[in-house]
Amino acid sequence: MSRQAPTLEDVAREAGVSRATVSRVINGVRNVDPAIQETVRLAISRTGYAPNQAARSLVTRRTETVALVVSGAGGVSDEEQNAFATRVLADPFFGRVVSGVVGHLRPRSMHPVLMFAETVEAREAVVTYLRQGSADGALVVSTHADDPLPALLAGAGLPAVLFARPSRPVALSYVDLAHRDGGRLAAEHLLGRGCRRIVTVSGPLAVSASQERLAGFRDTMARRGHAYVPLVQGGFTVDSGMAAMTELLAEHPDVDGVFAANDLMAQGICQVLRERGRRVPDDVAVVGFDDSSAALACRPPLTTVRQPVEDMAAAMARLLDEQIRGVRTEPTSIIFDPELVVRASA
Amino acid sequence: MSRQAPTLEDVAREAGVSRATVSRVINGVRNVDPAIQETVRLAISRTGYAPNQAARSLVTRRTETVALVVSGAGGVSDEEQNAFATRVLADPFFGRVVSGVVGHLRPRSMHPVLMFAETVEAREAVVTYLRQGSADGALVVSTHADDPLPALLAGAGLPAVLFARPSRPVALSYVDLAHRDGGRLAAEHLLGRGCRRIVTVSGPLAVSASQERLAGFRDTMARRGHAYVPLVQGGFTVDSGMAAMTELLAEHPDVDGVFAANDLMAQGICQVLRERGRRVPDDVAVVGFDDSSAALACRPPLTTVRQPVEDMAAAMARLLDEQIRGVRTEPTSIIFDPELVVRASA
DNA sequence: GTGAAAGCGCTAACAT
DNA sequence: ATGTTAGCGCTTTCAC
Numbered sequence: 026m027s028r029q030a031p032t033l034e035d036v037a038r039e040a041g042v043s044r045a046t047v048s049r050v051i052n053g054v055r056n057v058d059p060a061i062q063e064t065v066r067l068a069i070s071r072t073g074y075a076p077n078q079a080a081r082s083l084v085t086r087r088t089e090t091v092a093l094v095v096s097g098a099g100g101v102s103d104e105e106q107n108a109f110a111t112r113v114l115a116d117p118f119f120g121r122v123v124s125g126v127v128g129h130l131r132p133r134s135m136h137p138v139l140m141f142a143e144t145v146e147a148r149e150a151v152v153t154y155l156r157q158g159s160a161d162g163a164l165v166v167s168t169h170a171d172d173p174l175p176a177l178l179a180g181a182g183l184p185a186v187l188f189a190r191p192s193r194p195v196a197l198s199y200v201d202l203a204h205r206d207g208g209r210l211a212a213e214h215l216l217g218r219g220c221r222r223i224v225t226v227s228g229p230l231a232v233s234a235s236q237e238r239l240a241g242f243r244d245t246m247a248r249r250g251h252a253y254v255p256l257v258q259g260g261f262t263v264d265s266g267m268a269a270m271t272e273l274l275a276e277h278p279d280v281d282g283v284f285a286a287n288d289l290m291a292q293g294i295c296q297v298l299r300e301r302g303r304r305v306p307d308d309v310a311v312v313g314f315d316d317s318s319a320a321l322a323c324r325p326p327l328t329t330v331r332q333p334v335e336d337m338a339a340a341m342a343r344l345l346d347e348q349i350r351g352v353r354t355e356p357t358s359i360i361f362d363p364e365l366v367v368r369a370s371a
Numbered sequence: 372m373s374r375q376a377p378t379l380e381d382v383a384r385e386a387g388v389s390r391a392t393v394s395r396v397i398n399g400v401r402n403v404d405p406a407i408q409e410t411v412r413l414a415i416s417r418t419g420y421a422p423n424q425a426a427r428s429l430v431t432r433r434t435e436t437v438a439l440v441v442s443g444a445g446g447v448s449d450e451e452q453n454a455f456a457t458r459v460l461a462d463p464f465f466g467r468v469v470s471g472v473v474g475h476l477r478p479r480s481m482h483p484v485l486m487f488a489e490t491v492e493a494r495e496a497v498v499t500y501l502r503q504g505s506a507d508g509a510l511v512v513s514t515h516a517d518d519p520l521p522a523l524l525a526g527a528g529l530p531a532v533l534f535a536r537p538s539r540p541v542a543l544s545y546v547d548l549a550h551r552d553g554g555r556l557a558a559e560h561l562l563g564r565g566c567r568r569i570v571t572v573s574g575p576l577a578v579s580a581s582q583e584r585l586a587g588f589r590d591t592m593a594r595r596g597h598a599y600v601p602l603v604q605g606g607f608t609v610d611s612g613m614a615a616m617t618e619l620l621a622e623h624p625d626v627d628g629v630f631a632a633n634d635l636m637a638q639g640i641c642q643v644l645r646e647r648g649r650r651v652p653d654d655v656a657v658v659g660f661d662d663s664s665a666a667l668a669c670r671p672p673l674t675t676v677r678q679p680v681e682d683m684a685a686a687m688a689r690l691l692d693e694q695i696r697g698v699r700t701e702p703t704s705i706i707f708d709p710e711l712v713v714r715a716s717a
Numbered sequence: 718g719t720g721a722a723a724g725c726g727c728t729a730a731c732a733t
Numbered sequence: 734a735t736g737t738t739a740g741c742g743c744t745t746t747c748a749c
Binding site: 032033034044045049052076077078079080081082083084085356 | 741
């Protein structure tokens with residue numbers, strides 16, 4: 026192995042100054058003679074010094090690490106735990122979250138620890154992890170409306186920010202999308218292009234985002250005289266989109282417009298439509314939601330309601346960062362506006 | 372805020388014992404009277420004590436954290452960094468890696484820090500992170516053959532394990548697949564079902580896995596008398612698969628079998644074939660590689676060469692774990708065998 | 718502007 | 734089996 030790593034002491038000796046001075050130089054504290062700064066910097070590179078993060082954390086009470094938690098609800102079996110991670114990461118949505126989070130953290134030399142909290146034990150582990158000071162706070166992305174983790178975190182007084190408003194009120198900051206407006210945009214677009222037999226495939230109604238998108242959509246439809254919009258509930262996956270469309274097609278063969286609550290399902294829907302010989306968008310127009318990579322991968326490319334996930338995730342990281350630094354003390358919410366992106370499918 | 376967190380000292384006082392005894396109970400060191408253990412445990416829960424990880428790490432020189440690094444090669448621009456994370460996570464392959472890694476780490480109360488190293492600075496950041504003792508070691512998944520990170524890590528004497536054999540020899544452990552055997556399995560299957568006009572879409576030839584899969588495939592074809600197999604290079608994405616198949620179809624309209632170097636491309640290939648009115652597998656048989664979620668999502672479901680990614684990732688984590696604990700000192704390689712999974716596409 | 722010294726909370730070697 | 738004690742390497746008053 027390599028010999029013992031150099032410490033502040035070593036650098037100080039090498040530079041002929043005290044530990045305190047070296048520490049000041051490293052941490053960019055002013056009031057250090059420029060000449061000495063140079064000497065110290067030289068000594069640092071000569072010794073190949075790297076500050077010990079544990080020692081630093083012990084006194085600063087900060088780790089520059091945050092937990093990025095993907096949280097479910099149920100009491101899932103051990104078997105399914107792996108599946109949970111795989112499933113979550115397979116969704117292009119999550120990649121955008123990570124991207125946005127890292128975009129904020131990296132320039133600040135902060136790092137995300139990936140955690141999955143789909144069981145009672147796993148949730149406890151998250152709380153323990155934070156209570157031990159292994160991370161300074163948590164960014165929580167819930168996949169289920171009645172996720173108990175936010176309340177657990179809030180109860181323990183741990184810094185945390187949520188992606189999406191919690192279903193039960195909890196004293197935590199969050200970022201969210203104006204999902205209702207998104208549903209409205211979709212409805213207006215379909216109606217605007219002349220669709221009259223419109224159906225919709227919602228997300229799991231246990232997820233509040235699904236409900237909101239649906240509510241906004243239905244609301245707008247109702248205002249335009251469409252009292253009834255056939256609905257099938259999907260699961261935010263390609264497969265569930267296919268199944269839903271198959272079902273809808275059987276009951277409503279004259280459909281000419283579909284609103285899917287996310288792009289993955291819209292992709293499945295387009296696939297089924299094509300298999301049944303319906304042209305998209307000529308016979309049936311399809312509008313998705315998210316503007317994820319699936320929207321571009323889809324044939325035809327999806328017209329969709331864009332959710333600025335990267336920006337939202339970055340804002341989430343910023344909120345947590347501010348809370349950790351004590352800059353922000355009150356729970357804050359930031360709501361982003363959706364935007365219609367018109368491509369070929371509608 | 373909440374009041375100062377309780378320390379070992381507080382628990383010790385509460386239990387009427389010394390700090391050392393409490394420490395022993397917490398760390399499960401034997402030689403502690405069962406009765407006292409009980410007293411201590413009670414004091415712990417009464418005080419709501421959680422050990423301070425920084426203090427612990429300072430003395431144990433271990434963080435119970437490993438860096439999970441996705442590493443590229445180039446000097447990518449800042450703009451593209453976000454895209455890198457998004458792109459990487461969009462690939463179902465990565466979700467399986469995470470799943471396997473977490474599967475090993477979690478039961479050991481270890482945690483992965485997610486890092487992306489697609490620029491010179493980012494790679495430096497990884498090295499610094501490890502040198503500071505913020506993580507005990509690194510699990511590296513390279514997306515490019517001439518990734519400089521492994522050499523950097525090895526040079527710094529930092530514990531690290533790679534997914535896939537490095538292109539230049541480096542003194543690090545790695546896990547890998549017998550890609551050549553995988554290519555062979557694909558060729559044998561296509562030939563076995565009677566295909567005679569076989570083409571192939573490889574991955575980026577800068578990636579050694581691509582080369583190996585191709586070599587095994589070509590080798591087997593050659594042994595069976597097929598001297599020439601038309602080849603188009605793809606990029607492991609659905610789109611690149613579509614483009615490649617379009618090209619191949621133009622030059623070889625009589626094609627009756629395709630070997631794609633991954634499932635994503637196979638998916639694109641199936642899509643193009645269907646659009647051109649070719650039935651899969653009746654007119655053209657398609658074999659993919661990986662057995663990722665894309666294989667099941669594909670229509671028809673893909674016959675594919677399974678790569679046990681979760682197992683490989685778990686093994687990678689285990690190797691690193693052993694290296695960190697000092698159980699293993701020599702670089703070790705573990706090569707997994709591919710397996711043909713027959714579904715509908717071939 | 719710089720140094721001396723006091724901890725941060727824990728583990729582990731040693732003493733008992 | 735339990736207690737005492739010496740650090741781990743750093744930041745941060747507090748003097749100067």
